[in-house]
Amino acid sequence: MKSYVSNWLAPLGLAFLLAACKPSGPEQAQLHLTGNTMGTYYSVKVVGADESRARELQDEIDRRLERVNDQMSTYREDSELSRFNRHGDDSPFPVSADFAKVVTASLQLGRQTGKALDVTVGPLVNLWGFGPDARPSRIPSEQQLAEVRARTGLQHLAVKVDAEGEYLSKTIPELYVDLSAIAKGFGTDVLSEYLAEEGFANYLVEIGGDLRVSGTNAQGQPWRIAVEKPGPGMGAVQQVIAVDNNAVATSGDYRNYYELDGKRLSHTMDPVTGKPISHQLASVTVVHPSCMIADGLATALTVMGTERALAFAEEHRLAIYLLTKTDEGFRVDMSSAFKKYLRG
Incomplete structure (x- = not known):
């Protein structure tokens, strides 16, 4: 292969x-x-x-980058990614072809690198004080770590492509994807x-x-x-x-x-x-x-x-x-x- x-x-x-x-x-x-x-x-x-050609090129560059942000930004509440993160069940969630392409690449790389790349580790980043939450006053306990790790994992994320379009699904509602x-x-x-x-x-x-x-x-x-x-x-x-x-x-x-x-x-x-x-x-x-x-x-x-x-x-x-x-x-x-x- x-x-x-x-x-x-x-x-x-x-x-x-x-x-x-x-x-x-x-x-x-x-x-x-x-x-x-x-x-x-x-x-x-x-x-x-x-x-x-400066204005024409600049306008199109900005337009295409705005589209990427509208698809994959965690800072935009109405982005495809933010809406998928709020999606609370395992039903297929329709996404754009570009979004599906990036998630597919993330899953492939995750598998080939032995999970060294995992786009679902956001809750762990927050637990250790590198997200929007305040930094912890002490090292997280093994129990805290286990509870947060239960909400992560590439095995809970899937991409499906068929004649009707592209879809994402997750097997746990708390799964949070960050494509940064x-x-x-x-x-x-x-x-x-x-x-x-x-x-x-x-x-x-x-x-x-x-x-x-x-x-x-x-x-x-x-x-x-x-x-x-x-x-x-x-x-x-x-x-x-x-x-x-x-x-x-x-x-x-x-x-x-x-x-x-x-x-x-x-x-x-x-x-x-x-x-x-x-x-x-x-x-x-x-x-x-x-x-x-x-x-x-x-x-x-x-x-x-x-x-x-x-x-x-x-x-x-x-x-x-x-x-x-x-x-x-x-x-x-x-x-x-x-x-x-x-x-x-």
């Missing part, structure tokens, strides 16, 4: 764009469109487009595919650090991406990469945490244990044709830890770059498939 993660055709520790060093010819016209979406920002660079680990990447893919439909071959799309590139930049050079160096500040370069016509997503574990009862608690939950991860893997960068898949994989590999993540990447021929905290700083590891993307 082919691997889903290696054959999909389509923040913290962020990747970001670097300017080219040497132009290979006359600089081409380029539009740079920016805005806000999904609680963060978007940035779209389109080579070969001039100002006469994958929806941002999906939005990046949506914009990339729109630009391709419009005939553009050279562009960079970014939503909150998730990127997808095609062709070359305005100087005729490959798009150069910097992987951020972990630390208290932002913008220090750890590694420069050029990823051809691919997407890049990075997940990290070195900013969003707090200490309780003498323990460092990460915002990243291990769905199997129901507890915050406790290993030293600080940053995972994934290169993949689909930003949606790269986004989901980055989260799953962060949960796995360094050794499991590397083994999984080699098995599935994935391009990943890992930074692991040690007493001497950060150790770099990468899969065989990642090495071809390295630049200076």
